[in-house]
Amino acid sequence: MPKWFVPATVVCAAMFAVSPVLIANAPYESTMGLVQKIFYVHLPSAWVFLLAAIVCGVASGRFLAQNDPRHDRLAWAAAELVVVFGLITLVTGPLWARKAWGVWWQWDVRLTSSLMGWMVSVAYLLLRQFGGPGSDKLAAGLALFGMANVPFIYISVNYWRTIHPTTSVVPTLPTSFGLPLWFSAVTFLLLFILLLKMRVRLQEQRAQLDALYLSVDT
Amino acid sequence: MTIRGLTTVLILWVLGTSGQQWWPLGGAAETTLLAQQPAPVEEFVPIDQLPPQDQLPAAPLLVSAYSFAALALFAYVVSVARRLGGVQRDIERLQDELRRSGRA
Numbered sequence: 009m010p011k012w013f014v015p016a017t018v019v020c021a022a023m024f025a026v027s028p029v030l031i032a033n034a035p036y037e038s039t040m041g042l043v044q045k046i047f048y049v050h051l052p053s054a055w056v057f058l059l060a061a062i063v064c065g066v067a068s069g070r071f072l073a074q075n076d077p078r079h080d081r082l083a084w085a086a087a088e089l090v091v092v093f094g095l096i097t098l099v100t101g102p103l104w105a106r107k108a109w110g111v112w113w114q115w116d117v118r119l120t121s122s123l124m125g126w127m128v129s130v131a132y133l134l135l136r137q138f139g140g141p142g143s144d145k146l147a148a149g150l151a152l153f154g155m156a157n158v159p160f161i162y163i164s165v166n167y168w169r170t171i172h173p174t175t176s177v178v179p180t181l182p183t184s185f186g187l188p189l190w191f192s193a194v195t196f197l198l199l200f201i202l203l204l205k206m207r208v209r210l211q212e213q214r215a216q217l218d219a220l221y222l223s224v225d226t
Numbered sequence: 227m228t229i230r231g232l233t234t235v236l237i238l239w240v241l242g243t244s245g246q247q248w249w250p251l252g253g254a255a256e257t258t259l260l261a262q263q264p265a266p267v268e269e270f271v272p273i274d275q276l277p278p279q280d281q282l283p284a285a286p287l288l289v290s291a292y293s294f295a296a297l298a299l300f301a302y303v304v305s306v307a308r309r310l311g312g313v314q315r316d317i318e319r320l321q322d323e324l325r326r327s328g329r330a
Binding site: 028041043049050053087092095096099100103104107122184199203206207209210213216217220221223 | 247254255277284288290291292295298299302303306307309310313314316317321323324
């Protein structure tokens with residue numbers, strides 16, 4: 009692991025310890041009350057979910073263009089993180105919606121396109137796991153579709169009728185709501201970078217292991 | 227037009243502009259609008275007197291959301307760490323094998 013990994017892990021752990029204090033001290037929103045505080049974990053995980061899908065798509069595109077296995081390793085690592093952060097987003101969202109909207113799920117465009125994006129990454133991982141030879145290129149093509157879905161997810165609330173909050177909520181947040189949100193977002197971003205590094209390291213070691221198996225067999 | 231005719235037109239106009247559609251025109255639309263309206267509130271009920279399934283307190287939802295996020299991240303970190311450890315052990319075992327066979 010690189011030299012920065014351990015200090016960055018300590019900083020990330022400290023930020024995770026401070027986040028609940030900031031979130032607890034944030035004011036209650038006037039109409040949603042206590043349940044609005046789910047926002048501070050739901051939104052950062054959704055942002056990281058979309059960021060991971062972009063990283064996976066860009067790395068897959070570069071792998072298809074240059075056939076460099078380093079890009080493939082990065083894409084595989086990012087796809088796993090799309091699934092992890094997407095799952096957090098798709099579970100915490102309905103927990104908030106149950107109280108705010110009165111329903112667990114609504115088949116509106118934001119929720120449905122997010123679920124589609126998550127399922128594309130699950131398909132990517134299944135393809136890598138069980139697809140056999142050549143699945144790396146097929147999965148890379150799939151990841152491009154996953155990335156193409158990201159802007160659609162983001163802008164969907166502004167173009168279609170939906171009960172999901174629009175993208176204008178975050179830029180207009182008062183500091184009392186914005187500070188815990190941005191702190192939480194930076195914490196999630198740092199965690200994403202650390203997990204991505206760990207996961208890429210695992211792929212590198214697997215490649216090394218494959219090379220060693222070949223050496224033993226020959 | 228007679229005075230009676232003018233009076234009838236005037237009454238119809240007044241009723242029309244005040245939004246009271248007393249004639250059958252648009253009756254279907256009116257029925258639909260009425261059906262969409264919530265039932266009038268006949269009494270106020272304190273929330274703690276509602277059946278448990280209707281009270282829906284926010285705290286369990288909030289705790290569930292944060293617990294799920296923490297558990298999912300923790301489980302993923304443990305999963306990656308275990309996989310890394312397993313691959314590292316295999317690498318060391320193979321390197322030992324190669325060293326013993328003099329091919330390293």
